[in-house]
Amino acid sequence: MSRLASALLALATVAAVAVAVRPTVDVTATVAFGEGYTPLFGFDNILRSADDRTVSLLLDRSTGSGFISSAMYEHGFFSASIKLPSDYTAGVVVAFYTSNGDVFPKTHDELDFEFLGNIRGKPWRMQTNMYGNGSVSRGREERYVLPFDPTTEFHRYSILWARDAVVFYVDDVPVRNLRRARAGRDFPAKPMSLYATVWDASNWATSGGRYRVNYQYGPFVASFTDLALAGCRAPSPTEEGCADALAASDPAVMTLAKQQAMRQFRERNMVYSYCYDTRRYPVPFPECDLVESERTRFKDSGHRLSLRRRRVGHRPARPGAANKADM
Numbered sequence: 239m240s241r242l243a244s245a246l247l248a249l250a251t252v253a254a255v256a257v258a259v260r261p262t263v264d265v266t267a268t269v270a271f272g273e274g275y276t277p278l279f280g281f282d283n284i285l286r287s288a289d290d291r292t293v294s295l296l297l298d299r300s301t302g303s304g305f306i307s308s309a310m311y312e313h314g315f316f317s318a319s320i321k322l323p324s325d326y327t328a329g330v331v332v333a334f335y336t337s338n339g340d341v342f343p344k345t346h347d348e349l350d351f352e353f354l355g356n357i358r359g360k361p362w363r364m365q366t367n368m369y370g371n372g373s374v375s376r377g378r379e380e381r382y383v384l385p386f387d388p389t390t391e392f393h394r395y396s397i398l399w400a401r402d403a404v405v406f407y408v409d410d411v412p413v414r415n416l417r418r419a420r421a422g423r424d425f426p427a428k429p430m431s432l433y434a435t436v437w438d439a440s441n442w443a444t445s446g447g448r449y450r451v452n453y454q455y456g457p458f459v460a461s462f463t464d465l466a467l468a469g470c471r472a473p474s475p476t477e478e479g480c481a482d483a484l485a486a487s488d489p490a491v492m493t494l495a496k497q498q499a500m501r502q503f504r505e506r507n508m509v510y511s512y513c514y515d516t517r518r519y520p521v522p523f524p525e526c527d528l529v530e531s532e533r534t535r536f537k538d539s540g541h542r543l544s545l546r547r548r549r550v551g552h553r554p555a556r557p558g559a560a561n562k563a564d565m
């Protein structure tokens with residue numbers, strides 16, 4: 239072997255070892271239901287496709303349903319493409335979230351996507367929230383209208399939980415970025431499971447409980463596919479390396495373009511923010527960036543002034559989106 243060839247071989251070996259020891263996180267990998275999840279409740283209302291890559295959760299008169307990840311994760315990228323129930327869905331809630339409330343009831347951590355059903359003709363609203371170390375008295379709810387109809391096609395919803403930040407994504411657009419340095423002790427710090435559920439929230443979901451679930455329109459079906467569980471399994475000695483890899487992964491890197499897309503989404507679609515809810519929280523939380531031009535669009539209840547006044551350029555205002563601010 240020539241000196242050059244052996245030098246190249248030595249280099250290649252070093253590179254291979256370096257690659258082998260650095261844990262990687264493939265945020266694009268999807269799994270079959272049985273590879274990553276187990277049914278949680280309402281077993282008869284969980285319908286799995288023949289290839290096991292799509293699962294539908296039903297809510298009917300007898301019960302809702304839900305599934306849970308088979309493992310717990312400390313940090314991760316959790317994602318699913320979801321199609322929400324259509325037609326009259328008042329009182330119906332579809333949730334996609336991480337939590338460890340079963341393991342740490344007093345000091346639990348949680349990251350939420352919650353989809354709140356609506357009366358016919360009015361759009362679903364989406365809520366995101368975070369709890370850390372039992373911060374249940376400090377809800378950090380934000381609500382948004384979606385810039386598409388989430389009942390006609392699948393859209394991807396993702397939660398990135400990295401060491402220093404949580405980012406919620408809708409399709410490939412970041413819609414919320416919570417940094418640990420700002421949220422401090424309320425930032426999730428213990429292993430969590432991933433959950434997906436559909437349930438009857440008649441007392442809360444739609445206009446504060448004004449509209450209850452009407453089972454004449456049931457069963458309500460939420461379908462999940464493109465299931466991704468790119469997480470650092472806990473407990474695991476490689477967790478450090480995995481968390482590093484996750485921090486360097488695409489979803490964790492907030493490029494300028496992503497920050498701009500996030501700002502635009504929030505300007506157009508956010509209809510409630512705990513940061514502007516000075517009735518509930520007279521002193522805003524440390525992670526709240528209070529932008530004066532933005533604050534004037536919200537009432538002191540945290541709800542947005544009527545969306546009808548918004549000028550959204552090329553997109554006509556949707557009739558159903560009006561007056562959402564009061565719900």
Ligand SMILES: *[C@@H]1O[C@H](CO)[C@@H](O)[C@H](O)[C@H]1NC(C)=O
Nearest residue numbers: 344345370371372423424427
């Ligand atoms: C979490 O909460 C518990 C109980 O309130 C407290 O003792 C502990 O110091 C907290 N942990 C962190 C990391 O803040």
